[in-house]
Amino acid sequence: MSAAPARSAEGTRLPAHAASTPPPLPDASVPALPRGVRLHHDRVRQTWVLLAPERVLKLDAVGLAVLERVDGARTFGAIVDDLAAAYNAPREQIAADASRFLDGLIARRMVDLAR
Amino acid sequence: MNAHAASPSSAASPRAPLALLAELTHRCPLSCPYCSNPVELTAREAELDTDGWADVFRQAADLGVLQLHLSGGEPASRRDLEDLVAAARDAGLYVNLITSGIGLTRKRLEALDAAGVDHVQLSLQGVGPAMADRIGHYRGSFTRKMEVAGWVADLGLPLTLNAVMHRHNFKDLPETLDLALDLGARRIEVATVQFHGWAATNRAALMPTREQAREASRLVLEAREKLKGRMVIDYVPADHHARFPKACMGGWGSTGLNVTPEGLVLPCHAAQTIPGLEFWSVADHPLAEIWTDSPAFRAYRGTDWMQEPCSSCERKLVDFGGCRCQALALAGDAAATDPVCSRSDRHADLVAAIDAEADAPAPEFVWRVAPR
Numbered sequence: 110m111s112a113a114p115a116r117s118a119e120g121t122r123l124p125a126h127a128a129s130t131p132p133p134l135p136d137a138s139v140p141a142l143p144r145g146v147r148l149h150h151d152r153v154r155q156t157w158v159l160l161a162p163e164r165v166l167k168l169d170a171v172g173l174a175v176l177e178r179v180d181g182a183r184t185f186g187a188i189v190d191d192l193a194a195a196y197n198a199p200r201e202q203i204a205a206d207a208s209r210f211l212d213g214l215i216a217r218r219m220v221d222l223a224r
Numbered sequence: 225m226n227a228h229a230a231s232p233s234s235a236a237s238p239r240a241p242l243a244l245l246a247e248l249t250h251r252c253p254l255s256c257p258y259c260s261n262p263v264e265l266t267a268r269e270a271e272l273d274t275d276g277w278a279d280v281f282r283q284a285a286d287l288g289v290l291q292l293h294l295s296g297g298e299p300a301s302r303r304d305l306e307d308l309v310a311a312a313r314d315a316g317l318y319v320n321l322i323t324s325g326i327g328l329t330r331k332r333l334e335a336l337d338a339a340g341v342d343h344v345q346l347s348l349q350g351v352g353p354a355m356a357d358r359i360g361h362y363r364g365s366f367t368r369k370m371e372v373a374g375w376v377a378d379l380g381l382p383l384t385l386n387a388v389m390h391r392h393n394f395k396d397l398p399e400t401l402d403l404a405l406d407l408g409a410r411r412i413e414v415a416t417v418q419f420h421g422w423a424a425t426n427r428a429a430l431m432p433t434r435e436q437a438r439e440a441s442r443l444v445l446e447a448r449e450k451l452k453g454r455m456v457i458d459y460v461p462a463d464h465h466a467r468f469p470k471a472c473m474g475g476w477g478s479t480g481l482n483v484t485p486e487g488l489v490l491p492c493h494a495a496q497t498i499p500g501l502e503f504w505s506v507a508d509h510p511l512a513e514i515w516t517d518s519p520a521f522r523a524y525r526g527t528d529w530m531q532e533p534c535s536s537c538e539r540k541l542v543d544f545g546g547c548r549c550q551a552l553a554l555a556g557d558a559a560a561t562d563p564v565c566s567r568s569d570r571h572a573d574l575v576a577a578i579d580a581e582a583d584a585p586a587p588e589f590v591w592r593v594a595p596r
Contacts, residue, residue: 143410145343145382149318153240153288160318162343162384162411163458165242165290216452218410 133208136186139223140179140211146219148176161219175207179220185211238525240288241515243480244317245295245493246277248308250485250595252298253326255361256349257589258388258423258430260493261297265595266485274304276506278311280483283511285315289481292317297485297595300327306335313340320345322386325372326365333375344376345384345413351399355392361591373407384411389440390430391586397443405455414444415460420494420549422592428581429589436582437462464578468539469546469562476524476548481515489514491521494549498558524548529559533567 134140142148146161148168157173159166168176174195178188189207193200214220250265272280281292292312299305300323312319321336322345328336346369350356356366376383385404389397397414404412416437417423417430432440444459451457463470473479473492482490487506495501502519515521523529527540534545545551546562554563555570563570 143382144380145410147318147342149290149316151288151290153286158290160290160342162320162345162382163291218453218456 133204134185134211134222136184136189138185139181139183140185140188140215141181141221141223142176142179143218143221148173159214159219161217164217164219166219171206172210175210179211181223238477238516238521241284241480242289243291243293244280244284244289245293245480245482246280247295247297247482247484247493248277248299248302248305249297251301252296252324252592252594253301253362254298254324254349254365255591255593256359256388256422257361257426257591258390258417258421259592260418260421260423261592262421262494262496263425265593267595271302271485272483272487272506274307274311276487277308278315280487280506280511281308281312281315281317283506284481285317287512287515290318291320293320293322295322298324298327300324300332306332306339309336309339309341318342323347323372324360324365325369326362328372328375330375333372333379333381337379337381341381343382343384345386346373346376348385348387348400348403350393351396351403355396359392370407373409377408382411383407383409384413385409386413386415388415388417389432390417391432391436391582392430394432394436394440397440401443401447401451401455401457405451409455411456411458413458413460414440415458416440416462418460419464419553420497422590424553425590427578428584429586431464431578431582432462433582434465434579437465463547463564464574466564467566469543469550469564471543472547472550472562475541475544477515477521478525481511481521489518489520491524492549495520497549498552524559531559531561534561537567 146159149158149160151158157168159168159176174192175188178191189200189204192203192207211220215222249268249271250261251268284292294308299321302308309319319341320343321341324347348356348369349359350366353366356369357363373383385407387400401412416432419427423430441461444457448457477491482493483506484490488503489506489511490496490503501523504514504518509518530540530545534540546565548558550564551560551562552558554574561568563574565571
C-alpha cells in the first residue's frame with residue numbers, strides 16, 4: 110500500500126489534519142462493494158476479512174458492522190441511521206467513523222461510491 | 225497481504241499461510257526472457273490432474289489460505305482451467321487468475337466468470353505490438369491482449385495489469401499507466417524485473433540503469449497521488465539499486481506457498497535453485513504437514529539461520545536478510561546476507577557489476593524455451 114505522504118496536486122505537503130479528516134461522505138451517496146471485493150469469514154483465524162485483488166483486510170467489529178450494511182442500495186445516511194440505532198451512539202460520531210473507514214477503502218478501490 | 229503486520233514466526237509453529245500460488249503448468253505460448261519459471265521446465269505429462277489440484281485447494285483452505293493465485297506458465301494452457309476455478313471457489317478461496325491472455329477466448333472467459341473467478345491479472349510486455357510481441361516472442365500477442373482486456377471489462381471482472389519493467393521499456397512507464405486507465409484497470413502492478421529464473425540468465429539484457437530506476441520511483445509516487453481512488457498502483461522497485469533488500473515472501477515460510485505443476489511445494493518460486501533443500505510433494509504428504517514440517521520450509525523460517533551482519537541487525541524482522549535465492553546466486557551461500565543489502569560485504573562488487581551491465585549495450589535475449 111502507498112506509504113507516500115499526503116500531498117496536494119501542486120506537490121506541497123498538506124497539514125496533517127487536512128489529510129486525515131476529509132469532509133464526511135454525503136448522506137445521499139451509495140457505497141458499494143465492487144466486483145472482486147467480498148466479505149469472507151475466515152474460519153481458521155475466526156475472524157471476518159475483506160478480500161480484494163491482492164489484499165486481505167482483517168475487519169474489527171466496527172468495520173464489519175459498516176460493511177455488512179453496504180449493499181449498493183442503501184445510502185450512506187441510511188447506513189449511519191441504522192448503526193446509530195443499533196449501537197445507541199451519537200449519529201455524528203458514527204458518521205465520522207464510518208466515513209473515515211469507507212474513505213480509506215474508496216482510495217484503495219475496495220469500495221465504490223455512486224452519488 | 226500487507227494488511228498483516230510482520231511478526232516473528234518461529235520455526236516450530238508457523239502462523240497459517242495467507243496465499244498459495246499454483247503453477248498449474250509450465251506450458252506457455254510466450255517466451256518472455258524474464259520468466260520466473262525455472263530453467264528446467266516440467267513436461268505436460270508430469271502435471272497434477274484436475275482432482276489433484278482440487279485436493280490441494282481444499283487442503284489449502286483448511287490450512288488458512290485465503291487467496292489462490294492460478295498461474296503458470298499460462299494457466300489457459302490447461303483445458304480444465306474452468307473446472308479448477310470452480311473447485312477453488314467451492315473450497316472457499318479467492319481466485320486470482322494470472323494470465324498472458326493468450327489462449328483465452330470470449331467464450332472461455334465467460335465460462336471462467338461463471339465458474340467464479342474473482343479477479344483477472346493480465347500481463348503486459350509493452351504498450352504496443354513492437355515491444356510486447358518482441359518481449360513475448362509471439363506475433364499478435366499485443367492485439368490479443370487488448371481484446372482480452374476488452375472482454376474482461378465487458379464482463380465486469382476486476383482487471384489488474386501486470387507490467388514487468390526493465391531497461392527496454394522503462395521509458396514507456398507513463399504510457400503504461402495511461403493504457404491501464406484506458407483499459408479500465410482497477411489496479412496495476414509496476415514490477416521491476418526480479419532476477420530469478422530466466423531473468424537471471426538475461427540479467428545484463430534487462431538490467432535498468434540507476435537513472436531509470438530513480439525516475440520510475442518518482443513517476444510512481446506522483447501517479448499514485450494523482451490516481452488515488454481511481455487506480456491502485458503496486459510497485460516493485462529495482463531492488464539491486466536499493467539500500468536494503470526486499471523482504472522476500474515477507475519472510476521465508478511465513479505467508480505463502482508455491483505448488484509446482486507436478487505438486488512439489490516450495491517456499492518461493494525460485495527455491496529449487498538452492499541446492500540441498502528437500503521439497504515435499506502433495507502426493508506424499510498433507511499440505512499442512514508440508515507447511516509446518518518439510519525441511520525446505522524449516523530451512524530459513526524465522527531468524528535462527530541468520531549470519532552476521534543479519535543476526536544482529538535491527539532490520540532483521542523487516543527484510544529478513546533479503547532473498548535467499550539471490551544470496552545463493554550472488555554470494556554462493558543461501559544463508560548469507562542478500563548482496564543487494566548495503567550492509568553486505570559483497571554489495572560494492574554487485575553495484576559495480578550491475579552498473580557496468582546497465583551502461584553497456586544490451587546483449588541479445590536468451591528466450592525461454594517450451595517444456596519438453
